[in-house]
Amino acid sequence: MRAQRPNSREKILAAAADVARESGPGSLSLDAVASRAGVSKGGLLYNFPTKAKLMQGLVEGYLREFEHALEAARTNDKDENLLAVYIRLSANDCEEKQPSASWIFSAIAEDPDFMMPIKTFKRQLFERLKGETPDLKSLLICYLAIEGLRSMNLFDSDVLSKDERELLVSSLLEIAK
Amino acid sequence: MRAQRPNSREKILAAAADVARESGPGSLSLDAVASRAGVSKGGLLYNFPTKAKLMQGLVEGYLREFEHALEAARTNDKDENLLAVYIRLSANDCEEKQPSASWIFSAIAEDPDFMMPIKTFKRQLFERLKGETPDLKSLLICYLAIEGLRSMNLFDSDVLSKDERELLVSSLLEIAK
DNA sequence: CTTCCTGTACCGTCTGGACGGTCTTGTCAA
DNA sequence: TTGACAAGACCGTCCAGACGGTACAGGAAG
Structure with a gap:
């Protein structure tokens, strides 16, 4: 369960927190998180299969x-x-x-x-x-x-x-x- | 600005609170509120023109x-x-x-x-x-x-x-x- | 060859809200 | 008293967009 490409998960998590803070908690969409994390939507859903x-x-x-x-x-x-x-x-x-x-x-x-x-x-x-x-x-x-x-x-x-x-x-x- | 059909606004407000509590804060949709209040969506949007x-x-x-x-x-x-x-x-x-x-x-x-x-x-x-x-x-x-x-x-x-x-x-x- | 991703195209669903129509109520003239 | 009419309150339908999620073809790195 541990250890994908080391920091990808962390980056995504941080990006999600940022998006929630800056765009408002209701605008936390997968697309927004992915683009903010510098990751494609596919990549995001690879790390977190679901929202x-x-x-x-x-x-x-x-x-x-x-x-x-x-x-x-x-x-x-x-x-x-x-x-x-x-x-x-x-x-x-x-x-x-x-x-x-x-x-x-x-x-x-x-x-x-x-x-x-x-x-x-x-x-x-x-x-x-x-x-x-x-x-x-x-x-x-x-x-x-x-x-x-x-x-x-x-x-x-x-x-x-x-x-x-x-x-x-x-x-x-x-x-x- | 006051005095629509007396209690329609109150009913809608109460319904909205109920829906939020029971269905979760993220599921507060206009349709849900309207049906809960016993009011059509049109009627809801008449009382509150926007969400x-x-x-x-x-x-x-x-x-x-x-x-x-x-x-x-x-x-x-x-x-x-x-x-x-x-x-x-x-x-x-x-x-x-x-x-x-x-x-x-x-x-x-x-x-x-x-x-x-x-x-x-x-x-x-x-x-x-x-x-x-x-x-x-x-x-x-x-x-x-x-x-x-x-x-x-x-x-x-x-x-x-x-x-x-x-x-x-x-x-x-x-x-x- | 496997792992970890990218990119794109796509689907089904839900939601806000615009819109036109309908029923009710109050007003006022004859 | 009655009928005409307008404004208010509400209904039902429809639609464009956004969203979560799937599928798949590829590519880079170890």
């Missing part, structure tokens, strides 16, 4: 990346608790002006079931956090606030100023400590 | 309803502060198992610009909250956590149990006080 597989690939890549980032940040700050690591990592993600994952809307429009891996991933993460965080109240507040931050980033909604965002994050880290 | 107008109608109705609900809850608990009212109202909205506004994904897929009224509305609401809430830190945490709750409801993601949700809300109300 559903493409979406699935996007979701899996997203989850894989997040997991890696979390583990990396974890081993970096070995003394910090998991919740704090998660807060910092998410805040970093949301720093980028680019919504970074607006292809999610394409996936949902295509079929809401594409979100299922993400949902179960989040459930597992939350369970893990519950196991490692002593105070449930603090966890709930921090987790939900981060969820809110991610949501605002995803919807490209900039109601918070930079200062406010920083104040929020530092407050959450205080609570998580 | 964009339909989406616009959904957004406006959503905002109008929310505003009314907020004002109503406000006059009911005249002594409570705005943030607490907002928290309670949002928590109530998120109680429903039905995502209630999953047509939003349809609108985004159609054209992300449909979200602009919602964005400016939220910005205004946040400004209002800032004006009426003494402690910025509390406001940020509460507002973002509620945003997170709304996001989870919208994505139909049930990582929180009922008890956890209630604990969260009571904690937020404590902070907001």
